[in-house]
Amino acid sequence: xxxxxxxxxxxxxxxxEILTLPPVVARGAVPGGIKWIFHNRDTVLEGVAPWGGRAVxxxxxxxDNLAIYAAVIGIAHITGATNGTTAMAGMVLLSARVLHAMxxxxxxxxxxxxxxxxxxxxxxxxxxxxxxxxxAR
Numbered sequence: 001x002x003x004x005x006x007x008x009x010x011x012x013x014x015x016x017e018i019l020t021l022p023p024v025v026a027r028g029a030v031p032g033g034i035k036w037i038f039h040n041r042d043t044v045l046e047g048v049a050p051w052g053g054r055a056v057x058x059x060x061x062x063x064d065n066l067a068i069y070a071a072v073i074g075i076a077h078i079t080g081a082t083n084g085t086t087a088m089a090g091m092v093l094l095s096a097r098v099l100h101a102m103x104x105x106x107x108x109x110x111x112x113x114x115x116x117x118x119x120x121x122x123x124x125x126x127x128x129x130x131x132x133x134x135x136a137r
Contacts, residue, residue, distance in 0.1 A: 005082045008090030009073045012097060016066055019059035019101055026052025051105055058104035061116075062097060069093070072126045081133035089125035092118065 027033045030047045073090070076082050096119035103112045 003077055003082055004087045005073050005077055005090050008087075008094050009070060011094045012062070012066060012069055015094070015097060015101070016059065016062050019055070019062060022055035022105060023052055023059065026055060051107065054107055055105045058101045061104070062101065069123065072123055072130070076126050076130050079130060079133060081130045083129065086126055086129050089122040089129075092125075093122040096122065 024037060026048050027037055027045055029049070029052075030036075030045060033045060033048075036043075036045045073086075076086055096115050100112060100115045100119060103115055
């Protein structure tokens with residue numbers, strides 16, 4: 001059964017996929033960028049706007065964390081520990097990750113870190129709910 005929490009996880013996966021596009025736009029805007037995109041990328045493409053580099057890092061950050069999110073949300077789902085609290089944590093997580101990507105690409109450093117922390121805290125809420133679910137048994 002596709003629970004709300006699994007929809008959140010699907011949203012995170014989709015966001016990860018969508019975040020592959022801004023770097024392509026940034027690289028494609030550079031002279032020789034289209035050719036570079038379609039070739040083997042054995043060289044560094046010079047002249048990419050700073051926001052393009054931040055877009056790459058925003059995507060990599062989410063991709064790096066997606067396995068953690070999948071494991072925790074998956075465990076909560078499989079064990080039956082999902083509830084209204086995890087649904088709220090999931091909404092906060094997905095919203096924070098969308099905002100994190102936007103703030104990262106635009107280049108607002110301290111806000112980026114704060115938004116990332118909000119998302120990570122929501123993962124701790126999931127973990128707490130999993131532990132509480134088993135402690136109540």
